[in-house]
Amino acid sequence: MEPYEEFRRILDTHPAGAPHSSAIDEILRLLFTEDEIRIAIHMSFRLKTAEEIARNASVTQEEAMQRLDSMTEKTVIFCHTTEKGKRYSLVPTAPGLCERSVTKFKGTPLHERLRSLWQQYRNDGMIVSLCGEPTPLMRTIPVESTLTNKTHILPYESVSKLIRNSGTIAVFDCACRVTEQRCNAPVETCFNFGAMAEFLIEKSVARRVTPDEALAILDRTEKAGLIHCGNNAADKATVICNCCSCCCLYLQGLVEFKKPHALATSSYLAFAIEDRCTGCGICYNGRCQVKAMTSRDSKAHVLTEKCIGCGLCASACPKGAIELRKRDVSPDVPASFMDLGLQVVKEKGKAEAFMEVMLK
Numbered sequence: 001m002e003p004y005e006e007f008r009r010i011l012d013t014h015p016a017g018a019p020h021s022s023a024i025d026e027i028l029r030l031l032f033t034e035d036e037i038r039i040a041i042h043m044s045f046r047l048k049t050a051e052e053i054a055r056n057a058s059v060t061q062e063e064a065m066q067r068l069d070s071m072t073e074k075t076v077i078f079c080h081t082t083e084k085g086k087r088y089s090l091v092p093t094a095p096g097l098c099e100r101s102v103t104k105f106k107g108t109p110l111h112e113r114l115r116s117l118w119q120q121y122r123n124d125g126m127i128v129s130l131c132g133e134p135t136p137l138m139r140t141i142p143v144e145s146t147l148t149n150k151t152h153i154l155p156y157e158s159v160s161k162l163i164r165n166s167g168t169i170a171v172f173d174c175a176c177r178v179t180e181q182r183c184n185a186p187v188e189t190c191f192n193f194g195a196m197a198e199f200l201i202e203k204s205v206a207r208r209v210t211p212d213e214a215l216a217i218l219d220r221t222e223k224a225g226l227i228h229c230g231n232n233a234a235d236k237a238t239v240i241c242n243c244c245s246c247c248c249l250y251l252q253g254l255v256e257f258k259k260p261h262a263l264a265t266s267s268y269l270a271f272a273i274e275d276r277c278t279g280c281g282i283c284y285n286g287r288c289q290v291k292a293m294t295s296r297d298s299k300a301h302v303l304t305e306k307c308i309g310c311g312l313c314a315s316a317c318p319k320g321a322i323e324l325r326k327r328d329v330s331p332d333v334p335a336s337f338m339d340l341g342l343q344v345v346k347e348k349g350k351a352e353a354f355m356e357v358m359l360k
Contacts, residue, residue, distance in 0.1 A: 003037045004028050013354040014045060015137060015344035016092040017129030023121040024093075030114060031076045031101055039067040040077070040090065046358050047080055047087035056360065075100040075203050080195050094130060094249060095239055099175040099190070103205050106173075118179050122249065131253030131262035133347040135340065138250050139264035139333065141228040141240070143311030146324045147268070156333060157267060159218060159228055162237040163191075164211045170197035171217060172206035180247040189221050189242040196238070218242065227251065227289055227310045232264050235336040245289040254308075255290055266309035267330040272300040276321035283313040283322060 001009075004025060011018035018024055032040060042056040054064035068088050072079040076097060078089045091097060098118050105111045118126075130137060141159050155161050163169065170192045177187050191214060192200055200206035209217070218228065221242035229250065230240045245251040253262030270292065277299045284293035284300065292306035293313050300313075300321060314322040334340040345354040 003034070003041055004032075006041050007032070007037055010041060010090070010357055011093055011097075013345070013350050013357050014092040015341045015348070015354075016094055016096070017126075017348070018093045019125035019129050021121055021124035021126075023117045023124050024126075027097070027101070027114065027117050027121065030110060030117075031074065031097065032071065036067045036071050039064055040071065042360075043077065043088065043090050044357050044360055045090050045092070047078075047089045049085065049087060053088065073203070075104050075200070075205055078196065078199060080199065093126065094175075095190075095192075095241075098179070099172070100200075100205060102175045102178050103173050104203070106178075115179050118175075122179075122252070127249055127253045127257055127262075128259070130249055131257065131259040133344055134261050135334070135343045135347060136232050136250070136261050136264040137340065137344060138229045138241070139232040139331070140266040140308045140310050141230050142266045142268050142309055142324055143222050143228065143315045146311035146314040148323065149326075152326070154234075154267070156230075156234045156237075159230075159240070160215060162230065162240065163214050163218070166193035166211075166237050168194055168197040168201070169209050169211065169214050170200045170206035171209050171214065172200060174241065174243075174247070176241075176247040176249055177244070182246040183244055185224050185226055185244050185247075186221060186242075189217065189226065191237075191240040193237055193239075222312070222315060225287055225289070225312055225316075227308070227312065229263065231337060231340065232333060233335070233337040233340045234333045238337055243289070251289060263308060264331050264333070265307070265327075266311075266324075267327055268309035268311070268324040269304060269327050270302045270307050270309065270311075270313050271323050271325045272302050273321045273323065274299050276319050278319055278321075280318065282316050282318070287312055287316050 008018050039057050050065050054061040071077045078091050080087045101114050144159050173187045174190050201208050226242040229243050231238045243251050245255045250263045253259040279298040292303045294301050311324050314324050345351045
């Protein structure tokens with residue numbers, strides 16, 4: 001099999017997927033040289049040593065190291081350094097190759113071509129692949145100031161707790177807004193945490209911020225009308241994005257592509273208090289990203305079947321006429337990031353193929 005197609009099929013076993021398209025074929029050829037791709041097809045989403053990869057690829061360790069270092073510098077793979085040395089793994093299409101490439105190559109002739117190709121790939125199947133299964137990869141995190149009963153907030157529902165318990169924090173440009181360029185919302189709004197954050201900071205793809213700085217950025221994004229979203233797992237945050245429906249992969253999947261499972265709702269639902277509402281229209285004239293707010297008899301009205309419980313309407317209401325209240329039935333949240341991934345690949349019928357990649 002042609003190595004670039006073989007590599008795409010490896011990426012496609014991941015929960016994020018990598019459906020066939022002329023766009024992804026050209027993207028991979030721009031990001032990986034022929035020598036690099038012949039090493040990459042022997043890698044996994046599991047961290048491995050250069051010695052293991054060299055053995056699997058039937059090349060010398062010196063040659064493997066040369067290719068791995070080159071790919072690491074471009075951030076098209078992940079490198080984690082421990083006391084025992086360096087370990088390498090593949091990264092998925094998103095969040096991963098898309099974000100790294102449009103950020104790493106910013107200011108170069110390659111950037112505009114990659115941006116155009118990722119834009120094409122969204123429509124070629126990337127959004128459907130990310131958003132087409134019953135278990136969403138990402139979930140809505142409500143604006144914390146709109147949650148009134150603080151004692152009943154679960155740890156994964158509190159964005160401040162997620163931030164303060166996350167270790168290293170890296171902020172970088174939103175690849176969705178860089179790619180789509182449909183709005184004037186803030187761009188430096190996406191976060192990675194832990195070892196991945198350290199890696200992106202080291203490679204100048206992201207910058208290090210403190211928890212207080214991160215929370216200040218989140219406050220600005222809320223004021224700009226962006227929805228807080230994180231990975232759909234209860235144990236920890238690996239990513240937090242601040243999203244708009246005109247550019248975000250997952251919100252586009254929900255609003256434009258009509259994929260009902262594109263983004264998990266929060267455990268909350270907006271509730272309009274009619275006798276407080278003055279009919280100012282702030283909540284439904286552009287504030288709601290998913291068109292769940294409307295007007296009925298000149299008062300705010302919530303279309304509950306569309307509401308994802310982000311809290312943007314409540315935080316903007318000058319009269320306190322909208323509240324977030326607990327849903328009767330809260331959405332299930334996978335216990336861990338690993339549980340999330342395994343659940344999604346099972347739903348996609350790719351569990352066996354994914355495990356083969358992980359174990360090779």
